[in-house]
Amino acid sequence: MNRINIKARAKINISLDVLRRRDDGYHDVKMIMQTVNLYDKINLKKIKSDQIKLQTNLPFLPVDKRNLVYKVVQYIKEEYAIETGVFIDLFKVIPVAAGLAGGSSDAAATIIAMNKLFDLDMTMDKMMEIGTKFGADIPYCLMRGTALSEGIGEKLTPLKSFPKAYVVIAKPNISVSTAFVYNNLDVTNIKERPDTEAIIQGIEAGDLHGICRALGNVLETVTMKEYPVIERIKTFMINNGAIGALMSGSGPSVYGLCDDKQKAYHLAHQLKVKNMAKFIYTTTIFNR
Ligand SMILES: C[C@](O)(CO)[C@H](O)COP(=O)(O)OP(=O)(O)OC[C@H]1O[C@@H](n2ccc(N)nc2=O)[C@H](O)[C@@H]1O
Numbered sequence: 001m002n003r004i005n006i007k008a009r010a011k012i013n014i015s016l017d018v019l020r021r022r023d024d025g026y027h028d029v030k031m032i033m034q035t036v037n038l039y040d041k042i043n044l045k046k047i048k049s050d051q052i053k054l055q056t057n058l059p060f061l062p063v064d065k066r067n068l069v070y071k072v073v074q075y076i077k078e079e080y081a082i083e084t085g086v087f088i089d090l091f092k093v094i095p096v097a098a099g100l101a102g103g104s105s106d107a108a109a110t111i112i113a114m115n116k117l118f119d120l121d122m123t124m125d126k127m128m129e130i131g132t133k134f135g136a137d138i139p140y141c142l143m144r145g146t147a148l149s150e151g152i153g154e155k156l157t158p159l160k161s162f163p164k165a166y167v168v169i170a171k172p173n174i175s176v177s178t179a180f181v182y183n184n185l186d187v188t189n190i191k192e193r194p195d196t197e198a199i200i201q202g203i204e205a206g207d208l209h210g211i212c213r214a215l216g217n218v219l220e221t222v223t224m225k226e227y228p229v230i231e232r233i234k235t236f237m238i239n240n241g242a243i244g245a246l247m248s249g250s251g252p253s254v255y256g257l258c259d260d261k262q263k264a265y266h267l268a269h270q271l272k273v274k275n276m277a278k279f280i281y282t283t284t285i286f287n288r
């Protein structure tokens with residue numbers, strides 16, 4: 001095999017609870033994660049000269065060691081003493097620094113692609129071990145689908161497939177640093193937590209309305225305080241056809257869940273007409 005094309009899909013947080021701050025500065029979390037059909041496209045190709053060459057359609061994105069894709073290719077090349085060069089074309093669709101795990105998903109897809117391209121026979125556990133070194137969301141992005149994520153994100157329990165739903169994602173024109181949001185959360189004083197068990201029961205029962213009643217993300221308080229537009233988008237979504245709406249990850253993206261395609265398109269259209277966000281997407285749930 002000389003080349004491979006792979007999709008790197010975004011995630012949304014159906015719930016996000018933070019349990020404690022650890023001594024290493026990271027936080028133990030309890031989150032329900034869901035993959036959606038919004039994806040970057042990554043094309044990897046073997047090249048003769050022993051180099052890593054990365055190109056992307058986003059001019060502001062680094063194409064050197066600061067890019068997660070570059071990092072994982074470099075690490076795997078070293079770990080497996082691969083002397084063949086790799087050319088990577090990264091076509092970004094997932095907005096950057098959006099709370100949608102764009103970079104993490106690119107890294108996860110690249111690990112899978114390197115495994116195939118060089119016949120490395122890595123198990124899923126091995127790929128997750130590598131992924132964890134580069135970001136807390138990467139193990140989940142390797143697993144994909146519906147999952148409970150604990151620890152700092154590396155302890156994963158697959159859940160039953162999420163019920164059919166249409167997902168409208170709105171990303172306002174602001175960038176949020178994940179580290180800033182975690183560091184500004186007062187874990188000793190969290191007033192409202194998501195009902196993770198109720199969401200799991202809703203997923204088991206295929207009950208989208210039940211799930212939507214229990215949605216919650218404790219990081220919202222931090223990011224919304226900085227950017228009130230997030231709360232405005234959430235309210236707008238609920239008032240314009242979404243059954244439930246929530247900020248994803250550390251934000252600033254907000255998603256709304258709809259049970260009907262027309263309602264989802266209508267909501268996306270209204271968001272556009274009212275100029276509520278820079279990026280607006282209508283997509284669907286991705287199941288493993
Ligand atoms: C917000 C989420 O996206 C929700 O899925 C994740 O928890 C964050 O995952 P991520 O972006 O892959 O996170 P990393 O790149 O590993 O970490 C970025 C920064 O976020 C903070 N961080 C991240 C994950 C975690 N469980 N606790 C943390 O405190 C740390 O300050 C860290 O320096």
Ligand SMILES: Nc1ncnc2c1ncn2[C@@H]1O[C@H](COP(=O)(O)OP(=O)(O)OP(=O)(O)O)[C@@H](O)[C@H]1O
Nearest residue numbers: 067068096097098099100101102103106137178249
């Ligand atoms: N392949 C990549 N795609 C996007 N961002 C990348 C990539 N590699 C490195 N980065 C850097 O990572 C930072 C976070 O981007 P990313 O899109 O992964 O955030 P995110 O969607 O908020 O992730 P998460 O939901 O995991 O917190 C950006 O500042 C960007 O420069």
